[in-house]
Amino acid sequence: MIKKFWFACLLMLIVIPASNAGVKSKSNTDYSIAYVNDFEGECEVRRNGTDIGEAIQDLYIPLYEGDTVSTETDSRIEVVFDDSTILKLDPNSKLNIKSLDRRGKNETIVELFKGKVIAIVKKLFEKEGFTVKTKMAMAAVKGTEFIVDTTGEDTVGVYDGAVEVSGLDMSGNVLHKIVLNRNEETVVTKVLRNPEKARRLGKNFIKRYKEISDLRGKIEYMRELRRSGKAQKFKVERRLKRIENLRTMMKSDPERFNNLPEGQKALVNEIMKQEPYLEAQQQAIDKKQQRTSRLKQYLKKRKPGESADTQEKATPEE
Secondary structure, eight states: OHHHHHHHHHHTTOOOOGGGTTOOOHHHHHHOSEEEEEEESSEEEEOTTOSSOEEOOSTTOEEOTTOEEEEOTTOEEEEEETTSOEEEEOSSOEEEEEEEEOSSSEEEEEEEEESEEEEEOOOOOTTEEEEEEOSSEEEEESSOEEEEEOSSSEEEEEEESOEEEEEEOTTSOEEEEEEEOTTEEEEEOTTTOSBOOOEEOOHHHHTTHHHHHHHHHHHHHHHHHHHHTOHHHHHHHHHHHHHHHHHHHHHHSHHHHHTSOHHHHHHHHHHHTHHHHHHHHHHHHHHHHHHHHHHHHHHHHSOTTOOGGGHHHHSOOO
16 A cells, blocks of 8 residues: 555656557647646546546646546646646546637537536636636637636635636526626536536635645746747756656665656656656757747847848858
């Protein structure tokens, strides 16, 4: 039991090669509409059209329309979308990505089968939409911070912005809707399936303000990384840090590591082999940034009327 727990802790710090983590290609990891940003404990993804889930053992694995992510006891997962919207699933939760429509518009629909999800959604424009559905309710968002809880009756709470909450009948048709504003919540009962009158945010949701603040800071940082073109470097450095943490854990308790089953030790060794590849990737990114920096400096110093054809001659060779 102790071995199993210790290895589970290792998995929270490690990176599995793309081929073992369900990643279709490097480009998919870098540019997919949605991906796993972080996770803790035992989480899994069930790909669209499959009946068997695969354990999530890597950061940044891509998620696609129709995929379902789920968490076990004491497990959590963060999913980030291309517009820097972030979702965080609580323990014992399951969420399906129903729609990632990007054909001339930007519409995301997810369905929460069970559990709780917290969301930080960017401010949306006309023809953009973000919706969380449950069996009994639908929360349509226009740029906000909110939580949806299905552990009893379906409850929706808003920390900032506004959410339109609709009650749904057994066929998924809208029965009645209300608008929740900042610091308000509503309940959709199983019997009536209509959202109750908006009331002040309850204690169970208020105590998660710190969590909302942390997610807000994280997503703002990620948005800044994208604006500055540093997102890829950040991802590589983060993976290298996890490998460094793994190595530290192995050295601090080598006996327990050596007592792991051979299959688990082999998995850890494969993870460590990714370090040279990631370091080479980091060096390539650094060189590219250096070239870009030198080019910008050259363009600033170039005299008015000077031909850009001299750019390569004026720029130092690699």
